[in-house]
Structure formats: C-alpha cells, structure tokens
C-alpha cells in the first residue's frame with residue numbers, strides 16, 4: 001500500500017488488536033457511516049495465554065454488544081459451564097461461592113482460541129468493517145489532524161486510532177509515552193493445558209488455590225470441555241523478582257506434591273509446556289486517551305487486581321471506546337481534551353470495583369487474612385449468606401458506596 005497523502009486520512013477509525021477489546025470496539029461502530037478497519041498482527045484463530053474463564057459479566061455483555069454475538073456464543077459447543085468458584089485458603093480450608101444459575105448468570109470456560117475466533121467471525125460477518133490480519137503496527141505519527149500508521153503491510157492513515165493491542169501496546173508506548181511494564185501493577189502468569197485431570201466432585205467449579213509462596217497470587221485449575229483443564233499460576237511481578245520465585249517450578253512442584261491436587265493430576269497429561277504472559281492489573285490509574293487515540297482492554301491496564309479477570313473489562317472498554325470514537329467523529333473533535341471524557345466514563349464505571357479489588361489484593365498478601373476470612377465464612381452461616389448476598393447483587397461493585405444499596409440489601413435479606 002502506498003503512503004497516504006497528507007491532506008485526508010483514508011480511515012475514520014482504525015482499531016489495532018482483535019482480541020475481546022478490539023472486536024467489541026469494532027462491533028460498536030456498526031451501522032454508522034464511517035470507514036472502520038480492524039487490524040491484528042496474528043491470523044485468526046490464534047491462541048492467547050489466558051485462564052479462559054468467562055464471568056457472567058462477559059456473557060451479559062455479549063448480548064449488549066449484539067444479539068447475533070450472544071447467539072453465536074450460545075451455539076458454541078466447546079464450552080464448559082461453571083456454577084461457581086472454589087477458593088482454597090493457605091490453611092487448605094475451602095469456600096464455595098455459587099453463581100445464581102439464571103440464564104445470564106452462568107460462567108463458562110472457553111479456550112481463547114475459540115472465543116476470539118468466534119468474536120472475529122462475528123466481525124467478519126459485517127463487511128462494512130474491513131479486517132486486516134497478519135498486519136503488524138510498526139510506527140505511528142501525527143500528521144496534522146490525523147495519524148499516519150506504518151504497518152507490515154504498508155501505510156494507513158486515520159482520524160482516530162483505538163489501541164486494543166494488549167499488554168505490550170505499541171499505541172500506549174508511541175502515543176501515550178508509556179514505558180515498559182509497571183512491575184508493582186503487573187502480574188506474571190503461566191498457563192498449561194492438561195487433559196484427563198480427575199474431578200472427584202464434578203466439573204462445575206473453577207478453583208483458586210491461594211498458597212503461601214505466591215500470595216496474593218494463586219494457582220488455578222479450571223475445567224474445560226472435552227476432558228481438558230486450564231491450569232496456571234499468577235503472582236505480582238514485583239514479588240516474583242523480590243522473592244525470586246520461579247513460577248514454573250512452583251507450578252510443577254505443587255501439581256506433583258500438593259495433597260489434594262497431586263492425586264488428581266496422577267493420570268493427567270500436559271498438552272503443552274507451561275507458557276508465560278503478563279497481566280496489566282488496574283491497581284493504579286493511567287491516562288487512557290490523548291490526541292487522536294483511545295486505549296481499551298489490556299492496553300488500558302484495567303484487569304481486576306485480585307482475580308486477574310480482564311475479559312469483561314476488555315469488552316466494556318472496547319464498547320465505550322467504539323462509542324467515544326463515534327462521538328468524536330460526530331463532533332469532528334480529536335483533541336486530547338475531548339477524548340478525556342472516555343477516561344472519565346470508563347473509570348466512573350469500573351473505578352470502584354478496581355479499588356475494592358486492589359484493597360483485597362493488598363489484604364491477601366498476608367495468609368492470616370485469607371485464612372481468617374475463609375474460616376469465618378465457612379464457620380458462620382450468617383457471614384456466608386452475607387457474602388453470597390453481596391456477590392449475587394450484580395450491582396455490588398458499582399453501588400457499594402451508596403447508602404441506598406445497603407437499604408435495598410437489608411430489605412432483600414428480610415424477604416429471603
């Protein structure tokens with residue numbers, strides 16, 4: 001492709017990165033008059049190292065993005081339905097938290113190979129979005145009112161760029177001046193697929209094993225369809241260096257010696273060697289936009305600090321970024337001041353949730369806190385029902401600071 005002329009961009013919106021954030025952003029721009037391109041350096045289907053767990057929030061957002069996306073997901077065969085979460089404290093006491101089980105409150109485990117291909121297929125079914133695979137962004141610069149982008153396939157120019165290009169975002173680096181990873185706000189994690197893990201109590205819970213040497217991180221064992229399991233381990237990057245932890249060795253050691261896990265892995269077969277990838281957690285705020293660009297998903301660093309769950313916020317931020325790009329085009333405003341409204345909107349939606357999660361993550365550094373909390377919850381029926389009530393209330397994370405929320409909760413508890 002030849003270099004574009006300086007006076008008019010070829011595209012209104014270019015989205016770089018076709019993971020959950022980028023595909024959600026692209027789908028948000030449908031049925032508008034603008035020229036939209038979605039680019040990724042990979043060709044789909046492609047793997048993404050992840051725990052593959054989808055919370056009910058993710059499923060609810062599929063329906064909000066597009067009914068046809070929700071239908072596509074409902075038709076997907078290779079998915080494991082999940083009823084809830086089992087948390088195992090360092091003292092091996094366990095707490096099961098069940099999801100409500102209503103249609104929109106189910107969780108799933110789906111390989112990212114399948115999930116991201118499904119979202120990409122949905123995008124490709126709308127020919128008004130032009131998709132460029134195997135196209136890597138190499139350089140970006142401002143040219144007057146728009147951006148000139150150099151890729152492995154040639155030059156493009158656009159009024160607005162949505163950087164949904166993951167943890168090592170080139171958009172955040174080149175336009176936001178972001179340095180490398182922020183180790184105090186970043187987790188190192190490894191994933192390994194297995195088959196034939198034993199599930200003596202059934203395959204309906206995802207398991208988080210909190211262990212002394214990796215607190216406040218954890219080792220996870222998630223059931224998948226077709227007799228497979230997603231197994232992994234994650235820990236704050238600054239702690240990995242400070243405590244000199246070799247995550248791969250801890251994972252191997254625990255699967256071989258842990259009193260509850262070792263028998264379940266005795267006949268299991270690894271399907272790959274453990275693979276590492278970083279998680280940019282949202283335990284501090286970053287700038288999410290600037291002149292001509294918005295950041296979404298991992299590029300925006302908004303993964304839940306305690307659970308490491310990032311797909312829900314990737315979809316949410318992708319949707320908002322798509323919406324704000326449209327607003328900018330309507331207003332013909334691409335300056336940093338106008339686009340800042342995106343940062344405010346997104347943090348107003350997820351800021352409280354990230355703060356609570358950050359608080360819990362800090363508290364869980366101490367095994368005593370976790371042991372105490374899980375002892376209290378398993379030992380006290382009242383406390384357990386309170387935790388269930390809080391988690392069942394889907395508004396908890398956005399409304400916890402409002403008095404009206406607790407009034408409603410008390411009324412609800414009386415009715416139970």
Ligand SMILES: Cc1cc2nc3c(=O)[nH]c(=O)nc-3n(C[C@H](O)[C@H](O)[C@H](O)COP(=O)(O)OP(=O)(O)OC[C@H]3O[C@@H](n4cnc5c(N)ncnc54)[C@H](O)[C@@H]3O)c2cc1C
Nearest residue numbers: 017019020021041050051052053137166189297298310311
């Ligand atoms: C080990 C691990 C376990 C996790 N477990 C879970 C979990 O169980 N549940 C959960 O909700 N979250 C989990 N997460 C977090 C989750 O994976 C991320 O939050 C999520 O993938 C973010 O989606 P995204 O679209 O922002 O980025 P990504 O999914 O990373 O997509 C970014 C895309 O950008 C493309 N790209 C990058 N650079 C360029 C470039 N220069 N040019 C063109 N394309 C480019 C990449 O090829 C990629 O396709 C986990 C993360 C890790 C590492």
